[in-house]
Amino acid sequence: MKIAMIGTGYVGLVSGACFSEFGTEVVCVDHDADKIAALRRGEAPIYEPGLADLMARNADAGRLTFTGDIASAVAGADAAFLAVGTPARPGDGHADVSAVYDAARAVAAHAPDGLVIVTKSTVPVGTARELEGLVHREAPDRELHVAANPEFLREGAAIDNFMHPDRVIVGANSERSRSVLEQLYRPLSRLETPTVFTTLETAELTKYAANAFLATKITFINEMADLCEAVGADVHALAHGMGLDRRIGRSFLNPGPGYGGSCFPKDTSALIQTARGAAAPTRIVEAAAAVNDARKESMAHRIAAHCGGVAGRTIAVLGVTFKPNTDDMRAAPSRVIIPLLQSWGATIRAHDPAGMAAAREVIPGVTWCRDAYEALEGAACAAVLTEWNEYRNLDPARMKAALAEPRIADLRNIYDPASMAARGFAYRGIGRITPGAG
Known part of the structure; x- marks a missing residue:
């Protein structure tokens, strides 16, 4: 199989390198020419244990390449993953998904028939549904599919998280989307990794709900730590007991x-x-x-x-x-x-x-x-x-x-x-x- 990974930030680069380790042909795309040149030299732009070695091994094997040209990246591809930034929008806290829409338009303009466009970026609920309409307007003569596949990578342990995940979440509305994602993640079947196929909206919300729960858990123990100090208890023993x-x-x-x-x-x-x-x-x-x-x-x-x-x-x-x-x-x-x-x-x-x-x-x-x-x-x-x-x-x-x-x-x-x-x-x-x- 061949995939295009649009965006070589933290999520895109780690995901692309890990998919290539599965044996998939991966082309990573970025509009920053200097960044692409550095990646071709084997220089990782982020600090992540094991990433440089993983990139080098798969680049040497011909499975991992880097380009600034979306057209060549999606040519013959089964899927294109959108892994661009979705920062908080100044003023109101909403996620800024403008880069996701721009990437989807660029992919649709050159997409082969049957391409599955997958949101890997963390996007608000309803984004993938809107992208379905967008790509169909951009390419009315081709059958394009949209899926949601949120990432759950922890910085500092991202490669292990990708290779040994707790679960894979896939939002898919078509048999083609489900089939392509199922094949891409097939190497995880030997680990008996649970793969949850659900709706686009549920997949998107699952990522937000998981992170919000973990953030709440951290905040809770911090408040318990303050209480421990006030009453003479020890938060580490308390956390162990909990x-x-x-x-x-x-x-x-x-x-x-x-x-x-x-x-x-x-x-x-x-x-x-x-x-x-x-x-x-x-x-x-x-x-x-x-x-x-x-x-x-x-x-x-x-x-x-x-x-x-x-x-x-x-x-x-x-x-x-x-x-x-x-x-x-x-x-x-x-x-x-x-x-x-x-x-x-x-x-x-x-x-x-x-x-x-x-x-x-x-x-x-x-x-x-x-x-x-x-x-x-x-x-x-x-x-x-x-x-x-x-x-x-x-x-x-x-x-x-x-x-x-x-x-x-x-x-x-x-x-x-x-x-x-x-x-x-x-x-x-x-x-x-x-x-x-x-």
Whole structure:
């Protein structure tokens, strides 16, 4: 089989490379000529473990190619996946699907008869149904099909998520759409991966509902962490006890400075707007989004309070990406926390294993350091914002020697409170019993 992947962003590039690993001929398309040239050289534009090797292996085998020409990409193809950006629209929070419609028009103009056009981008409910009318108007002389196949990729583990998914969701209105998607995902049958065939609308809503639920779960445990601090309980033991209930599960019960990234913030916002437009408001999701927005600011106040004020002091920030194993700065808590600390008079020294290049573009006035120990030099506090594994294994003695004051604000709970207190640190985590915290 042959497919065209329209868009070489996070979703398009990972999905295209993984489909080629299944043995499918994949042509990835992007209008950015410089990006296509870099991809042809084997350079991945995003940080994702294993992606560069996967691209190289399948490019060498001739299964994965890159072009700026949609016409050649869709020629002889069975399916064209639309994997372009759908950012939150400024002002109202709706998803901006203009790039999806533009891509669909371009594909339809050159599509062979029988092509299945698949939305891989996260799109509001009703988008695929509208695309059916659009492509039929653009190509009335050909039989084109539209399907919805939302992605469920976690940054930092995207390749494994694609190769070993919990499920595959397919919205299909025709036998041709169902047959093509079934064939494309056939390699997963040996894993007995559940494939759910449903309507276009249900497939689209499933993606939003899943992300909104996970965002709510994160927000819930963050509120429980605050309650634990207030009553002298430990949030990690609480999460363990909750998670042992199979109806709840342990995943996404890790307290922190709030969720970020490319999906949860924009998807919760889009779902809220869709629900309001349908006169079926999602009050729980609305509350979760509002609490999450407020939490990022409250984390800056937590750091300042732990230091007894930050004016004229240096704060060492360890990790700025929204999660480890990615260079993604979209909606990262650091983008709220660092500017607030700076506005209160703090000087920021920071380090991140993968995100500093991207962070320089969105967080000005920061001294970026070659490693964590350099960031700690002369700082009044070390603030852990991202739980990179290399920070878990820092030498406490070297940390203490580098810091001007042995103080840690651990917003990811990567250190043991009792151990850090025994080593002479003024340590504060989130929702944990901390000796000597006051």
